[in-house]
Amino acid sequence: MSETLENTEAEAAEQDGYGSGAMAAMGPEMAADPQPVWKALRDETPVLPIDDLPMGGRGVLLTRKEDIMEALRHPEIYSSNMDAVDLKNKRPMIPLQIDPPEHKKFRKLLDPIFAPRKMQAMDDEVATLVNRLIDRFIDDGQVDFAKQFSIPFPSEVFLTLLGLPLEELETFLTMKDGIIRPDHVTGRRYGTKTASEYQQKIADSVYDYFDHVLDEREVERRDDLLSHFLDAEVDGDRLTREDILDICFLFLIAGLDTVTATLDCMFAFLARHPEHRRQLVEDPSLIPNAVEELLRWETPVMGIARVAVAESEISGCPVHPGDQVMVMIGSANTDEAEFPDGDVVRFDRDVNPHIAFGGGIHRCLGSHLARLELRVALREWHKRIPDYEIEPGHTLTYTPGIRSIDHFPMRFTASPA
Numbered sequence: 001m002s003e004t005l006e007n008t009e010a011e012a013a014e015q016d017g018y019g020s021g022a023m024a025a026m027g028p029e030m031a032a033d034p035q036p037v038w039k040a041l042r043d044e045t046p047v048l049p050i051d052d053l054p055m056g057g058r059g060v061l062l063t064r065k066e067d068i069m070e071a072l073r074h075p076e077i078y079s080s081n082m083d084a085v086d087l088k089n090k091r092p093m094i095p096l097q098i099d100p101p102e103h104k105k106f107r108k109l110l111d112p113i114f115a116p117r118k119m120q121a122m123d124d125e126v127a128t129l130v131n132r133l134i135d136r137f138i139d140d141g142q143v144d145f146a147k148q149f150s151i152p153f154p155s156e157v158f159l160t161l162l163g164l165p166l167e168e169l170e171t172f173l174t175m176k177d178g179i180i181r182p183d184h185v186t187g188r189r190y191g192t193k194t195a196s197e198y199q200q201k202i203a204d205s206v207y208d209y210f211d212h213v214l215d216e217r218e219v220e221r222r223d224d225l226l227s228h229f230l231d232a233e234v235d236g237d238r239l240t241r242e243d244i245l246d247i248c249f250l251f252l253i254a255g256l257d258t259v260t261a262t263l264d265c266m267f268a269f270l271a272r273h274p275e276h277r278r279q280l281v282e283d284p285s286l287i288p289n290a291v292e293e294l295l296r297w298e299t300p301v302m303g304i305a306r307v308a309v310a311e312s313e314i315s316g317c318p319v320h321p322g323d324q325v326m327v328m329i330g331s332a333n334t335d336e337a338e339f340p341d342g343d344v345v346r347f348d349r350d351v352n353p354h355i356a357f358g359g360g361i362h363r364c365l366g367s368h369l370a371r372l373e374l375r376v377a378l379r380e381w382h383k384r385i386p387d388y389e390i391e392p393g394h395t396l397t398y399t400p401g402i403r404s405i406d407h408f409p410m411r412f413t414a415s416p417a
């Protein structure tokens with residue numbers, strides 16, 4: 001293994017206790033600058049067996065796009081069921097933790113709701129949310145980008161979709177943070193008793209929260225997603241109350257932090273690369289391409305999890321039932337076998353088969369919503385704030401796994417009103 005990776009592992013393990021060996025390489029240091037670590041792994045151990053996962057058991061870490069696609073295209077061998085990810089949910093989250101053939105039934109129902117044209121129709125509404133947030137700090141010349149923009153924005157979009165008042169923002173944030181990062185909230189390492197108990201308490205409260213809102217919608221339907229779920233049918237079957245709760249649980253963890261992290265990664269990149277930023281200010285028609293290219297380069301969701309449910313092998317490495325399979329999509333997106341100039345960020349890249357939204361049957365259901373949010377945020381922001389930088393002297397800290405930045409002080413010069 002390369003020196004770069006060994007150093008990163010040692011430092012991350014010491015600072016954060018993320019376990020030993022290769023898993024330590026997935027700590028905060030690596031999250032700040034992942035591309036060199038991906039390259040070292042691809043060059044030297046593209047299929048890396050790990051005997052001592054921090055959560056126990058064995059695993060294998062994949063970094064080449066070809067191997068990754070092999071795993072994602074075979075859910076009958078590499079499952080995303082409840083053994084792959086445990087977020088203290090009572091039942092499988094729908095549709096992520098459902099295997100085929102049942103998975104298809106749920107996507108058939110959910111895909112049309114998040115279809116590109118439906119999402120596009122929300123452009124004005126989403127732009128209003130963006131501008132309302134910017135209004136609050138535009139006169140200050142400085143902002144904590146995370147606290148004042150990237151964290152509240154996706155939650156507000158989701159509250160709007162669900163037909164819930166924006167005043168529910170704090171409740172939403174408490175629920176998603178409690179499940180995704182109980183370690184941050186409790187100050188105890190992920191997986192410790194205190195963090196796990198807190199995570200369990202919050203997970204239980206999520207079911208109660210949505211159950212209560214659904215009771216209200218049973219009495220009086222509205223023009224919102226939850227009312228839609230109550231009446232939706234697939235092949236003549238209605239969704240049960242438990243189905244709807246299991247969908248809502250997943251939405252809360254899949255649809256908020258991901259967009260926050262993507263905005264953090266994109267704006268950190270643009271703050272550090274004024275020449276790229278200027279391209280977007282001068283020619284906003286580049287924004288859709290820039291969104292794809294920054295999703296590729298930054299890949300905010302660095303990896304996704306599978307568990308083997310059958311004997312198999314990947315590029316000669318045996319995989320046994322129960323093994324964790326860690327699929328590093330960030331590495332696939334910079335794999336030189338797929339992207340010969342993959343280490344160059346180019347907003348004029350016209351063919352961009354990145355897998356930042358995953359691949360195979362579980363490819364992101366919300367990708368069109370996410371793209372809308374990202375494009376509108378970049379468009380409205382750069383109209384009003386074309387010039388910005390990270391607060392001089394401040395080093396951004398990225399969270400591992402999903403690369404968000406909790407504290408992101410920024411200085412800016414606004415356009416004349």
Ligand code: HEM
Pocket residue numbers: 080094095096097107250251254255256258259262300301304305356357358359361362363364365366367369370
């Ligand atoms: C830029 C933002 C986003 C990124 C980078 C992202 C990334 C991903 C990835 C990598 C997966 C695959 C997970 C796996 O295979 O294990 C996924 C699945 C999923 N995402 Fe997203 N996501 C984003 C936004 C959203 C939004 C806004 C929603 C809201 C509806 C959403 C809902 C889902 C759902 C429901 C799945 C599971 C799909 C299935 O199992 O069939 N995501 N996402």
